[in-house]
Each structure stands twice: as C-alpha cells, then as structure tokens.
Amino acid sequence: MPIPPRVRRLLWSLPLLAVVGLLILVGSSWIRPDGLGLVAGKLRPCPNSPNCVCSQDPRESAYVDPLAFEGNAGEALDRLRKVLSSLPGTTVIRDEGGYLHAECATAWLRFVDDVEFLVDEGAQVIHVRSASRVGYSDMGANRARVETIRAAFAAAK
Secondary structure, three states: OOHHHHHHHHHHHHHHHHHHHHHHHHHHOOOOOOHHHHHHHEEEEOOOOOEEEEEEOOOOEEEEOOOOOOHHHHHHHHHHHHHHOOOEEEEEEEEEEEEEEEEEOOOOOEEEEEEEEEEEEOOEEEHHHHHHHOOOOOOOOOHHHHHHHHHHHHHHO
C-alpha cells in the first residue's frame, strides 16, 4: 500500500525539523544568562531542575562539597586558574575579588555551562556552582565537572 503524499512530506520534514531544533538549542546555550554572580555575598542556589550543583545550596540533590585548600587564598586561586586553563573548552570570563566565573563548552555540540567559584578564606574553601544553560537534566555532567576540577586542584598542590 503506497504512502500518501501528505505523510511522505511529513516523514521527509522530520529530520530537518530535528536539525533545526538542535541548532536552536545549541545556539541558545551561547547566550550568557543574567542570573550569574553573587547574591548577598553567596553563589546563587540552583534551580529546581537537576542540571546544577552548588556547594552553598542546602538541598542534598544539588549540594557538592567546596574545594578545600590550605594556606594563602591567593595561591589557591592561582592554582584554580591553572586547573581551569588546562580544561579543554574552558574560558575564564570574570575574575575579581575572590569570585571567578568560567564558561565550559562541551566537546560534542559545544553546549556552554557556567562554573562559578567564590573564595571563603576564613573557612579555607572555594565554593563552587556549576550549571547548565539549557535543558532540564544534565545527566550528572556538572557534578562530574566539579569532581574533575576537585581532583586536578588537589593534584596541583
């Protein structure tokens, strides 16, 4: 039984629509969001979607340990900058007053995520927040990124 022309046109257009949708999604990840930076001296909490982790978020689902350091906060920040410069697709966007914001582009499709750091010299930790710009779930990518940074930070002593 032959496929009606209307159905055939629809079947031919589906792959094109999928490619256009993917391009829109990837393109929207290149737009830097407004909700970055500090609020009352802290990193912003994560949204309710499971695509963000933050060491200052009280919810267990979003919490990740901060990066611990010993000694001078300036030296710890230098070490963090060195780690970030070694990560493929990572660019530091803002670095001032103990706050650092970097963009991390994924290897495949070049989705951009935001990673923020805040030094707490008294507690000798660097708080961290890593969040996806698009999508609902990141399938653990932000948590894995923070753990990669943590391991490299510890190894760079």
